[in-house]
Every structure is written in C-alpha cells, then in structure tokens.
Amino acid sequence: MTTLSRIRIGSAPDSWGVWFPEDPGQVPWSRFLDEVADSGYEWIELGPYGYLPTDPAVLTAETHKRGLKVSAGTVFTGLHHGPSVWDKTWAHVADNAALAQAMGAEHLVVIPSFWRDDKTGEVLEDRTLTPEQWRQLTLQTERLAYEVRERYGLRVVVHPHADTHIDDEKNVTRFLDATDSDLVSLCLDTGHYAYCGGDNVKLIETYGERIGYLHLKQVDPAVLAEVRAQEMPFGPAVARGVMCEPPTGVPAIEPVLAAAQKLGVELFAIVEQDMYPCPPDKPLPIARRTRSYLRSCGA
Numbered sequence: 001m002t003t004l005s006r007i008r009i010g011s012a013p014d015s016w017g018v019w020f021p022e023d024p025g026q027v028p029w030s031r032f033l034d035e036v037a038d039s040g041y042e043w044i045e046l047g048p049y050g051y052l053p054t055d056p057a058v059l060t061a062e063t064h065k066r067g068l069k070v071s072a073g074t075v076f077t078g079l080h081h082g083p084s085v086w087d088k089t090w091a092h093v094a095d096n097a098a099l100a101q102a103m104g105a106e107h108l109v110v111i112p113s114f115w116r117d118d119k120t121g122e123v124l125e126d127r128t129l130t131p132e133q134w135r136q137l138t139l140q141t142e143r144l145a146y147e148v149r150e151r152y153g154l155r156v157v158v159h160p161h162a163d164t165h166i167d168d169e170k171n172v173t174r175f176l177d178a179t180d181s182d183l184v185s186l187c188l189d190t191g192h193y194a195y196c197g198g199d200n201v202k203l204i205e206t207y208g209e210r211i212g213y214l215h216l217k218q219v220d221p222a223v224l225a226e227v228r229a230q231e232m233p234f235g236p237a238v239a240r241g242v243m244c245e246p247p248t249g250v251p252a253i254e255p256v257l258a259a260a261q262k263l264g265v266e267l268f269a270i271v272e273q274d275m276y277p278c279p280p281d282k283p284l285p286i287a288r289r290t291r292s293y294l295r296s297c298g299a
Contacts, residue, residue, distance in 0.1 A: 003298045004257050004258075004260075004297070004298045004299040005261075006260075006263075006264070006265060006266050006267060007214075007257055007266075007268075007299050008071070008266065008267070008268045009042075009269055009270075009271070009294055010042065010043025010044055010071050010268060010269070010271065011036050011039065011044060011270060011271045011272075011290075011291075012045040012047060012271070012272050013029075013032055013044075013045070013047030013048070013051055014045075014047065014272040014273070014274060014275075015271055015272055015286075015290075016031075016032045016035065016275075016278075016283040016287075017275045017276050017280075017282070018032065018047050018048065018276075019048065019276045020048055020051070021048045021049060022050065022051075026051075027280045027283070029052050029053070031280070032052075033052075033062055033063065033066050033068065034066065035283065035284045036068065036287065037066040037067055037068055038284070038288075039284065039287035039291050040288070040291040040292075041068070041271075041291060042067065042068065042069060043068070043069055043070070043071045043268065044068050044069070044070060044071065045071055045072050045073070045074060045270055046070060046072070046074065046096070046099060046103070046105075047074065048074070049074075049075075049092075049095055054095070056099060056102035056103060059103060060103065063103070069103075069104065070100065070103035070104060070105045071105055071106070071107060071270060072100060072105050072107035072108060072109050072157075072213065072270070073096040073097060073099060073100035073107075073109070073154075074096065074108075074110075074159075075093050075096050075097075075108065075109070075110055075111070076092075076112075076113055077089050077092075077110055077111070077112060077141075077144070078113035079112070079136065079137050079140035079141055080113075080129055080134070080137040080140075081133075082133075082136040083140070086140065086143075089140075090147070093108070093144065093148065094151075096108065097152040097154055100152070101152040101153060101154060106154060106155060107155050107156075107157050107187075107213055108152075108154045108155070108156050108157070109157055109159050110141070110144065110156050110157065110158045110159060110187075111161050111164070112137075112158070112159075112164040112165055112166050113164065114161075114163045114164055114234070115127045115163060115164065115165060116163055116233055117233065118163060118234045118235035119233075119235045119236075120233075121232075121233035121235075133165075134178070137165065137175070138175065138179050141156070141158060141179060141184055142180050142184060144156060145180075145183040145184050149183070155185060155212060156183070156184060157185045157186060157212040157213040158175070158184060158185070158186055159186075159187040159189055159192070160172045160186070160187075160188070160189065160192055160196070161189065161192050161234075162192050162195050162196055162234045163233060168196040168198055169197065169198045169199070169203070172186070172193070172198065173207070184210075185210055185211065186210050186211055187212065187213040187214070187215060188200065188203060188204065188211055188213070188215070189214075189215035189217055189272065190214065190215065190216055190217050190218070190251055190253070190256055191215070191216075191217025191243050191272070192215075194219045194250050194251050195219050195224060195242065199251075200251045200256050200259075201251070201256060201259045204256065204259040204260055204263070208262075208263045211260065211263060211267070213267065213268050214256075214267055214268065214269040214270065215269075215270050215271075216246070216270065216272065216294075217243055217271075217272050217273060217274065218244050218245070218246045218247070218248065218249030218253070218273075219242060219243060219249050219250055220241060220244040220248070221249065221250055223237070223241050223242045223244075224242055226240070227240065227242055238274045238276055239276070239277065243273055243274040243275070244273075245286050245290065246273075246290055246293055246294075247293055253293075253294070253297060257269065257297055269299065271287075271290055271291075271294070273290070
C-alpha cells in the first residue's frame, strides 16, 4: 500500500447534513465538532458561515480542545453577473475569509451560484452562459482571487458543482483555460465531477498544476441514472441518496488519491458526503467507516 504522504484528510459539516447556517433539522455545531473529532479527523472546513461560531476566539478554543484545525472557508458567488454584484459578493466573502484567516486556514472554496433552485427545481436563469457572461465569470473570479490573496492571504479554489455553470468537463476546462493559473485553482469535488460525467483522474493528470484542493465524494450510479432520466435538481437528488458512502460508488477513490499524490504538492482532501436532510444519528457511523476506509487507501 502506498502511503499518501502529501494528502491531508479532513471532513466538513456537509458530511453531517449541514447545508445552512441555521436549520432545526441539522445537528448542533458542538455535536458536529465532537463527532468529527471522534471519527479520527484532524482537519475541518467552516461550512456555511454562521453555523460554527464566528468569533475566532470561541472557535479556536472549541477546535483546539478537540484537536481540530481548519482547512478552508466556503462561499457561494454569482460572478458571471459582472461588476454589479461585486459589493454584495465581497461583503459575503470578506466575513468568510476573515474567519478562515483567523483560524489559520489557507484556502477559500468558491462555489458558483445555481442556475436552478436546489430545493424547488425552479429555473432561475439560463443554464448556458453567454460569451459576455463567461468573460465576466473569469474576470471577476480573477479579481476575487487577487483581493482574497492580497487582503487575507488565502488561495481561492473554485468548486465545480452540479446545477451551476461550472459543472462538466467542457465547462470546467473552458473555465481553467480562461483564468490565470497564478490566481485561480480548482477545488475538484470528485462526486460532483462524476455526477456531471467527468473523469476525475483524467482531469488531475491533464490539469494537475491547477488542482489546489480536493473534496472526496462518491456517486451511486443507479440513483444517478434515475436523476438524469428525470432531470432532477441537485437537492432532491441528494435526498434520494445520489451521494453515497465510499467505497460503494464512483469514482473509485484510490486512483484519484494516487493521481493527486503524483502531483508532488501537499493537498487537502476533505470528505463531503452530501446528506441533506439526514437523521442526526446517521453521520457518525458513516464518518468512522469512511475514515477507516481512507486509512486503508494509505491516507
């Protein structure tokens, strides 16, 4: 078994069914921290801003006493709309980036906005961007990455995501080819990329210098086939169980981690098994099994 010495494994509130800052159906933040530490993880993400304490002193005390460290914050953006959304976007980004920086994180995960509502399926805008929208998406992302780096010392990693404009191989590679590699890297979510038909290992081998961060996730092929046949929005697809516990789905995790190891750089690989909504007692056993499985892969 190859030891994946350059891969830093972690988990996130998402693996505990947390999608929103406040939701009565979600586990309390203290329970998440207790259970993620109990599962054997050392690194976590912040999740939706406001779920974990936003006072750095409080969050530092809570993470330290559990032996946890923060790898990244996460923001949603609609940068293809151009300069008109900059101020609103920056206000959201700045809060997240400031907390991530205070917690010693190195990355900010940037997720494009959805073209259809992930709960209701309502189409919010055209799923295909115009050439001008593509230009704004790349320009404004570069601007965001520059400002985040200069002001907070964080690296922006853009997360391809189902039901967004950066989703499949065509759109991911178009985005990468149009953005500055010194500013913009990719958070490759193995589950989302597979959900959208992409080959994770091929992307790592082809665009290795642009892979700045990983989310580990698997898709249930049988459920995915139903989702595609019914053109189901992402939220209901998750509720149907499209994202499954490894190693029962695709892509195979071992080849992905092996390809990432070959890049010769240190990479975070954060487990994110989308489960929303989910019973409060469901995540912990899965998290323990997943951590054990990743150890068996050398991570």
